Amino acid sequence: MADELSTGERIRMLRESRGLTRAALAQMCGRGEVWLKKIESGERPLRSHDLLMRLGAALQLSDLSAITGSSGPAAPVPSGRLAHPGLPDVWAAVMTRPLASTTTAEPIDPAVLQGRVDQSWRLWHTSEHNRTEVGALLPDLIRDAEAAVRAHDGEQRRAALVALSDAYRLTGQATAYVAPAELAWVVADRALAAAQDADQPAAIAAAAWNLGNILRETAYPDEALRVVAEAADLIRPHLDDAPDDWKGVYGALLLHAAVTEAREGREGTAWRYWDKGDHVAKSLPATYVHPSTVFGRANVDFHAVSVACDLRKSARAIGLADDIDPDAMPSIERRARLWVEVARGHLQRGERTAALKVMQMAYEIGAETVAYTPAARSIAADLWRHAPRAMRPEASRLAEAIGVPTAS
Structure with a gap:
């Protein structure tokens, strides 16, 4: 053509x-x-x-x-979705939920359950192989959280519901891009339903942030914006006397809106949302990091790079990245994604040598994050096809490590 x-x-x-x-x-x-x-x-x-x-x-x-076309990304079209060996067990835990209590064992203490969920979130952010390691924990975590909700009542049940919602949010993260669409939607819906049943504003807002991610990635940007805006309106009245983590969720919603607006090309609105998120970060301790969304000073700065890339302001994106201290972000997963964004900025400028070096850094930081992120795979495929001749062996090794098909 x-x-x-x-x-x-x-x-x-x-x-x-x-x-x-x-x-x-x-x-x-x-x-x-x-x-x-x-x-x-x-x-x-x-x-x-x-x-x-x-x-x-x-x-x-x-x-x-x-x-x-020739100006767009060249990427192999897989015959099916990306596969991960841990997905079948997660699928079984999600899709075979019992309708009634089937055990006489002592019910799990919701506080202990929440501790396991929090520990799994930390593993997600600190492991180079986060999908594999967290995916191995999720089936038991989901089943135990569901059992705890059925076994308790009153405040104990509400606490179990919050833990269940957090577990389903983590499931959504760990199965992104490898789960069938029906699993992604079921997980997002259950996370929100559990949070609403608990009637806990911060849990509802976090589940809405998760649902917003699903909506945006499946090309429903307006619906994504509506969900996060409603969640922000819900939690905002509670912020004056709320714990820091409630403010962290609120800030994450604002950054979500900033990226969503940027992907739609609405520059002014995107930066206004980012400014609001920046203001929230400034109201929190300098070292604060939200345990699941990793909202904080570093993540606000990382999102500025993403917003600039999505607006195709590559020079600004790279300039912003130059001023960032990546080590200020404790999440390996988020650091790897930052370098993918920087590589995207270099690729927008036709700087394939720089893009390749940055992608190699991203892979060294978080191998599974890069291997299971579509944007990273697209960049690797482009580099494999169009890198300067002297860089092609390196580009080929990167593509093969990530799992991008390299057959001619």
């Missing part, structure tokens, strides 16, 4: 060449016909990597560049 064709025009031509109706292709991607019509006409931009991959798979493409 001609280089000057837009993404929407390419999708329409590919769809018609395969004899697919607009309704049929949209259904294969889990969306509606009106959505695809807007994409094909250019009325709505298509920025979601996940949806690009779904379209590529539905159109039976081997490479994403058939949709994005």
Whole structure:
């Protein structure tokens, strides 16, 4: 196809060449016909990597560049979603939830249960192989949390519900990009339902932040913004006398909105949300870090890089990254994602040598974070195809380590 064709025009031509109706292709991607019509006409931009991959798979493409053109990312289109060996056990724990209590064992103390959940969140942020290690803990954690909710009543039950909500939020993080869509939605819904049942504003806000992530990554940005805005409105009246972690959740909601607005190209609104998040961070102790969202001074600075990248202000993104001390962020997972963002900024500027070096840093910091993040895989695929000749052996080794197909 001609280089000057837009993404929407390419999708329409590919769809018609395969004899697919607009309704049929949209259904294969889990969306509606009106959505695809807007994409094909250019009325709505298509920025979601996940949806690009779904379209590529539905159109039976081997490479994403058939949709994005020569100026877009070149990435192999997998025949199925990314796989992780721990997913079947997590799936079984989520999808075979008992409808009634089936054990006579002593019920788990909700405080002990919450301690296990908190410890698992710490492992998520501090392990280089966080999906594997946390994924191994999740099945028992989910089952025990569900059993605790059924076994207790009153305040004990409310505490168990908060722990259950936190466990499901962690499940959403640990299975992102590898779980079937139905599992992602079930997990997000259960996290929010448990928090609402507990009637605890901070837990509701955290679950809404998690749901917002799912909505944004499945190309429902307006719905994502609505959810996090409602959660922010819910928790805001409690902040004056609230614990620091309640403010941390509130700040995380604001940063979520900043990135969502940036991905939609709304620069002014994106930076206004970021400024509000920055203000919250300044009201907290300098060393404060929220245990699950890792909101704090460092994460606010990291999000500034993401906002600039999503707005395609690559020079600003790289400049902001130059002033960041990565070691101020205790989360290995978040540090690895920062360097993926920096690599994305370099790639936007055509600086593939710099992008490769930064991606190698990201992989050394958090191998599984990079291997299971679509944006990182897209960058690795682009580098494998287009890195300078002298850098191609390194680019090939990185792609193979991440698991990006490199067969010609």
